[in-house]
Amino acid sequence: MKLSKKNIKARIRKGKIDIKKNVKSFFGWVRGAKLVELKECEFSKDPVRPELDNIFRTSYGRKIFGVKYKGEIHAVMCFAFTNKIPKNVKELDLMSRDAFLQSANRDQKVGMIAIAYTVWSNKKGGGKLIVNEVFKMIKKSNHLNRLITMSPLTEMARNFHLNNGAEEIQVNVETQNFEYKIIK
Numbered sequence: 001m002k003l004s005k006k007n008i009k010a011r012i013r014k015g016k017i018d019i020k021k022n023v024k025s026f027f028g029w030v031r032g033a034k035l036v037e038l039k040e041c042e043f044s045k046d047p048v049r050p051e052l053d054n055i056f057r058t059s060y061g062r063k064i065f066g067v068k069y070k071g072e073i074h075a076v077m078c079f080a081f082t083n084k085i086p087k088n089v090k091e092l093d094l095m096s097r098d099a100f101l102q103s104a105n106r107d108q109k110v111g112m113i114a115i116a117y118t119v120w121s122n123k124k125g126g127g128k129l130i131v132n133e134v135f136k137m138i139k140k141s142n143h144l145n146r147l148i149t150m151s152p153l154t155e156m157a158r159n160f161h162l163n164n165g166a167e168e169i170q171v172n173v174e175t176q177n178f179e180y181k182i183i184k
């Protein structure tokens with residue numbers, strides 16, 4: 001089919017309107033969303049660590065955060081609190097248990113390092129949003145002074161964290177650690 005000049009102009013106009021509409025709805029959802037702490041998440045939908053159930057994710061001071069928009073959760077990030085940097089789930093488990101037990105003598109403040117061991121998002125922009133909101137929360141915290149990830153060994157995880165401003169700490173056998181530097 002041959003396109004007339006009029007048709008081409010109409011298509012360009014429609015394209016511009018579509019882009020404007022998409023940009024508007026993208027910023028709309030990001031602005032309207034907020035960070036909430038969750039008692040549980042749909043852990044079987046976690047693309048990174050579906051084997052970790054809600055008991056694991058909430059024991060020993062561990063926390064689940066979500067980005068909520070219009071009553072729905074669109075991104076999830078799970079944390080354990082430690083005093084050292086874990087290289088795998090076993091170390092994460094042991095180090096966060098250890099920090100939790102030590103915290104009994106320290107006014108219930110568990111660990112000084114927040115380890116983000118999984119993050120997933122099902123709405124574009126949710127990933128960056130949850131990292132930014134968690135970063136702000138940790139910056140305000142009195143006892144947390146580092147935000148470190150224990151990420152899968154994938155290009156996606158690597159690009160995601162590096163593009164969001166994190167620095168690589170180390171690449172391990174099963175995971176890689178990135179750090180979002182917090183200057184207080």
Ligand SMILES: CC(C)(COP(=O)(O)OP(=O)(O)OC[C@H]1O[C@@H](n2cnc3c(N)ncnc32)[C@H](O)[C@@H]1OP(=O)(O)O)[C@@H](O)C(=O)NCCC(=O)NCCS
Binds near residue numbers: 120
């Ligand atoms: C990685 C993930 C959380 C990103 O969430 P998202 O909401 O799509 O991410 P955002 O839209 O906020 O993107 C932030 C930046 O991350 C990078 N990024 C996002 N998805 C990416 C992908 N699939 N591959 C490479 N880089 C990606 C981009 O640089 C993007 O910036 P841009 O939009 O300016 O290009 C999401 O794709 C996901 O759930 N992946 C599966 C789970 C996973 O692998 N998690 C591991 C991350 S540790």
